[in-house]
């Protein structure tokens with residue numbers, strides 16, 4: 001492995017320190033920043049307005065690397081799941097993390113991870129079931145976006161980023177917040193804040209700090225139940241950050257352009273998808289500035305719940321609509337490559353094994 005530190009991942013202040021050390025004027029940091037995050041060059045040598053001497057000096061001290069793609073899997077609907085091997089060096093075990101490219105008619109969405117695995121252990125989520133490794137670093141988070149953008153078709157569609165991959169972003173503030181700043185910076189990735197959505201179970205102290213950031217993304221809250229008792233059965237974090245407090249914090253959160261925060265609600269057959277749950281949910285959020293996104297469970301053999309049928313989904317949705325709730329149903333994308341919500345998990349070998357077990361099972365394909 002390259003022992004040189006990574007230039008990619010440093011923020012403006014970090015780059016200013018580096019260039020100061022090299023005896024350079026401050027504006028040079030802005031140039032390097034633009035090459036890294038707006039132009040997204042893959043080598044220091046490509047930073048052509050820096051002068052050969054400075055490029056050589058930088059390259060002697062720093063590497064420029066994005067996380068290594070170990071595997072790509074393309075789903076029938078155009079979804080591409082990227083598996084990255086992350087190995088941040090001494091003391092940190094190698095691991096696999098995942099990002100998903102999701103094209104549709106109007107926009108291209110990238111779903112990114114902030115942790116290798118997840119410690120929250122939500123009972124219906126494969127990431128949680130598979131366990132937790134570690135927090136990702138800024139370069140590993142931004143590198144997912146850079147890689148997917150680099151490999152996507154140049155179709156001119158707007159980018160949309162969802163922090164909804166593996167992990168709980170608000171348990172990794174130290175890397176997630178700097179990454180969000182670079183993503184939304186007009187001189188960086190230039191993603192408009194309303195096109196970037198962070199999804200969280202509601203880690204309250206971190207959510208309050210996110211609300212204080214000068215520029216903030218959209219917010220999605222993983223709710224999944226209309227009352228604390230049921231939520232506790234599905235999401236252990238309810239013990240620590242309770243549903244009512246999380247909703248209050250979400251209501252106070254300053255969503256970009258006066259929009260509304262989203263409440264995500266995974267529908268689990270017979271568990272939280274009954275008419276009484278819909279009525280309770282509608283009453284819980286009546287008159288509050290939320291919209292609801294229903295996510296029919298994406299199943300996997302390890303997940304001890306079943307997906308609801310179409311009728312249950314329609315009925316649940318209709319009850320909310322009747323009560324004036326703005327509601328959408330998330331169309332599942334990339335299920336065939338286990339790239340859908342809650343299907344991302346630690347090891348590539350596991351994903352393939354599960355895919356082979358899913359009926360109707362074709363003869364196991366040769367490993368590519």
Ligand code: SAH
Pocket residue numbers: 122124125126163164165166167168169199200201220221222264266295296297298299303341342343
């Ligand atoms: N930890 C964050 C980020 C993960 S986002 C959070 O919980 O919000 C992924 C979204 O997909 C969350 O709302 C999560 O609860 C949901 N999800 C997890 N497993 C799922 C599954 N099997 N089917 C459908 N949605 C699932």
